[in-house]
Amino acid sequence: MKTDALIAALAADTTPRVAPGARLARSLPVAFVVSVLLLLVFWQVRPDLAEVLTSVPVYKTLVPAAMALAALWLARGMARPEARVGAEASVVGVLGLGLLGALAYGLATNSPAEIAELLDTRDFENCLISVPVLAALPLAGALWAMKAGAPRHPVLAGAVAGLLAGGIGAAVYSLHCPHDPLMYFLSAYGGAMLVVVALGAVIGGRVLRW
Amino acid sequence: MPPMDEPSWESLMRAANRGDQRSYARLLGAVTPVVRGIVRARGGTLGPEACEDVVQEVLLTIHLKRQSWREDAPLRPWLYAVTRHKVVDAFRARGHRVEIPVEDVAEILPAPPGEDPFEARDMARVIGRLEPRAAEIVRAIGIDGESAAEAGARLGMSEGAVRVALHRAFKSLARLRERMIE
Numbered sequence: 001m002k003t004d005a006l007i008a009a010l011a012a013d014t015t016p017r018v019a020p021g022a023r024l025a026r027s028l029p030v031a032f033v034v035s036v037l038l039l040l041v042f043w044q045v046r047p048d049l050a051e052v053l054t055s056v057p058v059y060k061t062l063v064p065a066a067m068a069l070a071a072l073w074l075a076r077g078m079a080r081p082e083a084r085v086g087a088e089a090s091v092v093g094v095l096g097l098g099l100l101g102a103l104a105y106g107l108a109t110n111s112p113a114e115i116a117e118l119l120d121t122r123d124f125e126n127c128l129i130s131v132p133v134l135a136a137l138p139l140a141g142a143l144w145a146m147k148a149g150a151p152r153h154p155v156l157a158g159a160v161a162g163l164l165a166g167g168i169g170a171a172v173y174s175l176h177c178p179h180d181p182l183m184y185f186l187s188a189y190g191g192a193m194l195v196v197v198a199l200g201a202v203i204g205g206r207v208l209r210w
Numbered sequence: 211m212p213p214m215d216e217p218s219w220e221s222l223m224r225a226a227n228r229g230d231q232r233s234y235a236r237l238l239g240a241v242t243p244v245v246r247g248i249v250r251a252r253g254g255t256l257g258p259e260a261c262e263d264v265v266q267e268v269l270l271t272i273h274l275k276r277q278s279w280r281e282d283a284p285l286r287p288w289l290y291a292v293t294r295h296k297v298v299d300a301f302r303a304r305g306h307r308v309e310i311p312v313e314d315v316a317e318i319l320p321a322p323p324g325e326d327p328f329e330a331r332d333m334a335r336v337i338g339r340l341e342p343r344a345a346e347i348v349r350a351i352g353i354d355g356e357s358a359a360e361a362g363a364r365l366g367m368s369e370g371a372v373r374v375a376l377h378r379a380f381k382s383l384a385r386l387r388e389r390m391i392e
Contacts, residue, residue: 001266001330001333001334001337001349001352001353002330002353003242003262003265003266003269003330004239005352005353006266006269006270006333006352007235007238007239007242007269008235008351008352008355009348009351009352009376010234010238010269010270010273010380011226011231011232011234011235011238012231012351012357012358012373012376013273013373013376013377013380014226014229014230014231014234014373015373015374015377016227016229017227017276017277018277019277019278019280020277020278021280079278080278080279080280080283080288081275081278081288081291081292081295082283082287082288082290082291148277148278149275149277149278150275150278150291150292150295152291152295209388210271210274210275210295210296210384
């Protein structure tokens with residue numbers, strides 16, 4: 001087929017296309033609401049939620065939510081093949097470094113025995129499974145949106161979609177989770193979010209290629 | 211730089227996004243020599259037919275990924291990024307490694323205009339793998355120059371159905387190409 005013929009055929013296909021940003025705006029609110037509903041039905045919120053939301057333990061909700069917002073901003077940029085995403089990536093990086101700093105602080109101020117005791121609860125495994133489950137729909141939505149884009153690095157883009165979804169999943173799960181110590185949060189929430197990041201990277205490497 | 215009375219690529223693409231086929235054809239026509247120049251500069255040793263295959267692959271990608279261009283951004287950086295990504299990918303799939311430094315892309319001269327003597331083979335082969343009706347629609351509109359309405363009248367389909375089929379055909383083409391070449 002000659003190139004002119006291909007151009008003629010392509011030009012006849014004027015089906016409107018939805019931009020990746022618009023797909024994010026469409027899918028994520030729905031995914032978020034469904035995740036919250038799932039939590040309400042199958043996990044229930046912690047009984048002291050009203051108190052918690054106005055005191056220190058609210059960090060368990062705010063930190064993952066901040067991570068999700070930063071990842072959302074980065075994902076929007078990465079969906080464009082020509083975009084430079086230095087600013088977006090550094091916000092995610094600063095948040096990540098902050099968590100690493102908190103981890104170092106936690107390891108320095110807690111003995112291994114104390115940490116082991118914190119994690120010696122069924123809720124720990126529960127968290128590692130629940131967050132990815134609650135993140136599944138947001139992950140699907142984020143990857144679907146990124147697929148409309150043209151990310152130069154599919155694996156990285158998938159990982160960022162995973163971070164976005166993991167942040168949402170963790171923020172939602174925090175409304176249920178009764179454990180507030182820093183080391184519990186870093187181990188359980190951090191671990192669970194990394195699981196979703198890894199999932200996103202693996203799936204992204206397959207579905208975001210173009 | 212295009213002459214002053216030429217509409218910018220950005221305005222052509224914006225018009226295309228609103229369903230203006232003529233602007234879109236014009237844009238693709240203007241973009242093709244630029245893409246061809248980049249492909250030949252990088253993969254000239256493959257021979258002109260194989261280069262034209264890659265040019266067509268890039269055009270198909272531009273088409274399927276055009277929504278990733280933001281309407282308030284300049285079009286050229288987007289176009290170069292898509293072309294660069296796809297050219298590297300296409301040559302890799304054919305067993306050739308090419309490196310294209312980002313800065314270089316913009317400096318490659320377009321291929322001389324009015325030069326499309328090559329019947330690229332891959333696209334015809336992949337179109338042959340589409341389901342017959344989809345292949346017929348692509349050929350009718352591309353090669354025979356029918357409009358969607360004319361093709362629809364001949365095939366007993368509505369114009370809208372032809373457009374939907376055409377759109378799906380391009381998505382399948384991209385998938386089939388990937389599978390056939392790798």
